[in-house]
Amino acid sequence: MLEVKGLVAGYAGSEVLHGIDLVVNDGEGVVVLGPNGHGKTTLLRAITGLLPPLAGQVLLNGEDITRWRADVIAAAGVVHIPQGDLLFPEMTVLENLLMGAYHGPTWAERNVRLGRVYELFPWLKERGGQLARSLSGGERRMLALGRGLMAKAKILLIDEPSLGLAPLTTQQIYASILTVKEGGMALLLADENANHVASLADRVYLLETGMLVRVGPAEELLHDKALLESYLG
Amino acid sequence: MSVGVVSQIASARPAIDQAAAPWRRVSLLTIGGTVLAGILIPWLLVRLPIGDYLVTLLILFFMQAVIAQSWNLIMGYGGIYSFAQVALFAVGGWTAAVLVSSLGWNPFVAVLFSPVIAVVAAVGIGLPTLRLRGVYVVLMTLAFHELARVFAVTGPRFISGGGYGLVNVPTFQFGNVIGEQRTIYLYYLAMVIFAIASFVIWRVIHSPLGMAVTALRDSETYAVSRGINQLRVRLILFAISAFFTGLAGGYMTHYNGGISTSVFDFPILIDLLAMIVIGGWGTFGGPILGAAIIIALDQYLVAIGDYRALFEGLIIAGIAVFAPQGMWPLIRNAYDRYLGPEPPARPTPESQRGGVPS
Amino acid sequence: MYDTQIVQAVWGGVLFGSVYGLMALGLTLVWGAVRLLNLAHGAIFIVGAYAAYWVVSSLHLPILVALPFGVLAAAVFAYAMHLVFIRPVIGKPGFDNATLVATVGISISVSAAALLIFNPEYKVVPPELTGSYIVAGVQINYQGLLVIGTSLALFAILYLFLTYTRYGMAIRAVSQQMEAASLMTIPVVQTYGLVIAISGGLAGLAGVLLSPLFFLNPQSGFNPMIQALIVTIFGGLGSVRGALVAGFVLGVFESFVEVFYGVAWALPGVFILIIVMLIVRPNGLFGIGEVRRL
Numbered sequence: 001m002l003e004v005k006g007l008v009a010g011y012a013g014s015e016v017l018h019g020i021d022l023v024v025n026d027g028e029g030v031v032v033l034g035p036n037g038h039g040k041t042t043l044l045r046a047i048t049g050l051l052p053p054l055a056g057q058v059l060l061n062g063e064d065i066t067r068w069r070a071d072v073i074a075a076a077g078v079v080h081i082p083q084g085d086l087l088f089p090e091m092t093v094l095e096n097l098l099m100g101a102y103h104g105p106t107w108a109e110r111n112v113r114l115g116r117v118y119e120l121f122p123w124l125k126e127r128g129g130q131l132a133r134s135l136s137g138g139e140r141r142m143l144a145l146g147r148g149l150m151a152k153a154k155i156l157l158i159d160e161p162s163l164g165l166a167p168l169t170t171q172q173i174y175a176s177i178l179t180v181k182e183g184g185m186a187l188l189l190a191d192e193n194a195n196h197v198a199s200l201a202d203r204v205y206l207l208e209t210g211m212l213v214r215v216g217p218a219e220e221l222l223h224d225k226a227l228l229e230s231y232l233g
Numbered sequence: 234m235s236v237g238v239v240s241q242i243a244s245a246r247p248a249i250d251q252a253a254a255p256w257r258r259v260s261l262l263t264i265g266g267t268v269l270a271g272i273l274i275p276w277l278l279v280r281l282p283i284g285d286y287l288v289t290l291l292i293l294f295f296m297q298a299v300i301a302q303s304w305n306l307i308m309g310y311g312g313i314y315s316f317a318q319v320a321l322f323a324v325g326g327w328t329a330a331v332l333v334s335s336l337g338w339n340p341f342v343a344v345l346f347s348p349v350i351a352v353v354a355a356v357g358i359g360l361p362t363l364r365l366r367g368v369y370v371v372l373m374t375l376a377f378h379e380l381a382r383v384f385a386v387t388g389p390r391f392i393s394g395g396g397y398g399l400v401n402v403p404t405f406q407f408g409n410v411i412g413e414q415r416t417i418y419l420y421y422l423a424m425v426i427f428a429i430a431s432f433v434i435w436r437v438i439h440s441p442l443g444m445a446v447t448a449l450r451d452s453e454t455y456a457v458s459r460g461i462n463q464l465r466v467r468l469i470l471f472a473i474s475a476f477f478t479g480l481a482g483g484y485m486t487h488y489n490g491g492i493s494t495s496v497f498d499f500p501i502l503i504d505l506l507a508m509i510v511i512g513g514w515g516t517f518g519g520p521i522l523g524a525a526i527i528i529a530l531d532q533y534l535v536a537i538g539d540y541r542a543l544f545e546g547l548i549i550a551g552i553a554v555f556a557p558q559g560m561w562p563l564i565r566n567a568y569d570r571y572l573g574p575e576p577p578a579r580p581t582p583e584s585q586r587g588g589v590p591s
Numbered sequence: 592m593y594d595t596q597i598v599q600a601v602w603g604g605v606l607f608g609s610v611y612g613l614m615a616l617g618l619t620l621v622w623g624a625v626r627l628l629n630l631a632h633g634a635i636f637i638v639g640a641y642a643a644y645w646v647v648s649s650l651h652l653p654i655l656v657a658l659p660f661g662v663l664a665a666a667v668f669a670y671a672m673h674l675v676f677i678r679p680v681i682g683k684p685g686f687d688n689a690t691l692v693a694t695v696g697i698s699i700s701v702s703a704a705a706l707l708i709f710n711p712e713y714k715v716v717p718p719e720l721t722g723s724y725i726v727a728g729v730q731i732n733y734q735g736l737l738v739i740g741t742s743l744a745l746f747a748i749l750y751l752f753l754t755y756t757r758y759g760m761a762i763r764a765v766s767q768q769m770e771a772a773s774l775m776t777i778p779v780v781q782t783y784g785l786v787i788a789i790s791g792g793l794a795g796l797a798g799v800l801l802s803p804l805f806f807l808n809p810q811s812g813f814n815p816m817i818q819a820l821i822v823t824i825f826g827g828l829g830s831v832r833g834a835l836v837a838g839f840v841l842g843v844f845e846s847f848v849e850v851f852y853g854v855a856w857a858l859p860g861v862f863i864l865i866i867v868m869l870i871v872r873p874n875g876l877f878g879i880g881e882v883r884r885l
Contacts, residue, residue: 050770070773079774086771088764099764102757103776151776314691361866365873367687368628368828372820373869376862379817387855503699510692539707546700553692554676557685 100150325479351479513561608842639795665795827878
């Protein structure tokens, strides 16, 4: 469904990704594992249009979306839940969620989606009027996730869902993501920690200094302790 | 902050401009030649029937170039969006006018006080303003311009002269010299001011102060984290700019024999802005080139009257958006390509990138 | 006499306050969404005013027809400015420089164009409402009341628009977190155009409504713009609420200073007030500390 071929990307004068090839099939959970600073966020940003790639291709169901604008890519169903949440600070919890469904479902559809999100994180319904900037770290993450789920996604790209969270909240987050995946959603997850993603991952790519150094089925890579230690320290 | 953004900021940090070192750019011979030409030109020009007029054009050029350079110093290099330039010119001009008209001082002495008072005014505005973000500077300096204008028009008689400014201010006297000869002396005075200003500004730009202020402009958080005192650096730059602008104001008052409140009107501000934008924003030669262009075109532009402002505004806007580097870099590049010394070998992208290319 | 002065001061203050608020509203919206300091705001103001004047004097249509025409002309002009001078530099590092100089240049050009097309004579733009009544010796004219009423109504309309409509929320989203807005399928650059057009319409409206209260000439846009700038910063860049409150606070303040200390002290008084504000609360009344852009 999502195919990346030879993707090269970087920032003003320095190349961060040196040619990435990856595939995410329908309903698959793909994890890109790698230490901080090696290009995971750059990869996700390049795929979703926040960063224009320098070379290579991104294909969605065969269609070349490489040079598309970020909002057009999002409308095509490639939903990015970014690192750092990027919530709308002066909007309420409910408004943030509604923004996730900006693309234009009917009121009825929107309420259905809200219902689904509330099932995952019931507190969002109770505290709908609270301003996003007054939320705690864990709450923001849940809101960001909820907001992303409000869109009609074909594939979810999630960047480091556990970044900066306490262990209990982390568990909650990954459990929710698993629920979503079990509903048939394709996932591309960027993460630093192999343990958390074990249940989610079908296939794993290892990213090091902007290049993919290993790819394989989750069982194989995630249980090879020696391999993981040498790449993740 | 993501790694990407941090590396973006880090690589945007300005490196020292290799090509700017004076001994690489302009040989002593060129400088000497230019100075010699500057000294001799008026004597040559007066042979022509319109020679006297041309010399006065050059005087205007010198003064406008000084002001344009000063403004460019703070706006182009410093990134300080100040619109107080004209007001500071006026402060300098009025200082000299009042000292001579009301206190009877000698113009040559009075003109020495113009830059001083201008600097005082600049520091006065600068202290509260320069520590704030750019947009506030725009506002405060615009407000200062307005305030200065209102004060000049409605202030006490010895300043406002009834609302139109001060007239019949004694001009520079060079003994009993009159006519062409006098124009030439005025020319030399202007040339000296221009030379000093240009030299100082050049030195400032290529000094640690200049580097600091450009670093602040390009990446403030990084510069401050490296210990650059934002307010002090900007204030000093602002003061230097005000110094020469005020000096030009004082000179012009005694050149024209008065100073009018119409100096606050927009045509002068637009002209100065046009000089910087067309000539080359943030470059040394830009404002000088721009001043030359505007003054040269001035004669033809008078013919089109009110259309002048219309075109000037559109040209400024167009260049700012579509050719922001202005004309000076184009000329410099042409010089480099065809006439200049060989540039040093530049490191290639391959040798810079670490790791195995894919 | 004391009575009259107070009424005069309050009336003047509320009237000017609502005008400043209207002008500041457009400026603050554009700053919030596009991070653009629009120094052509005053130019758009006179585009609206002159357009309305032209409709009345050349087409001989009533001012009530001219009003929407003026607003539309201003909005279209603002959008055209966005297309030609703003859009090409969005996202580029030189954006702040380029747009500052470009908007100044446009301001000058519009002034010059007005001079060429309409000549420098002061023009009289007919008011929408004529007549007045007297309160405590002060003339309260109906046009003034219209201006106040319109200003308040517009703030309310804009508040509702921004809070409850889809496009309004898109504008708020882009103002608060531009990248996230893209990820929500909001076309950011198009939204910029929308905000600039709305801001232009507001400036044009202010122009049409206000010009009967003074004489319209090519330089008419500059003072309102400086006032708008002061109000915007006083109220907090990007804050709609701030523009409203600051408009009235500054308007009343200036008015009182004028009435009790003379016109000459009005501008210096405001100047001092804003310096105090910038020292005490640099972000303005309702401004929130934000990532430094300009």
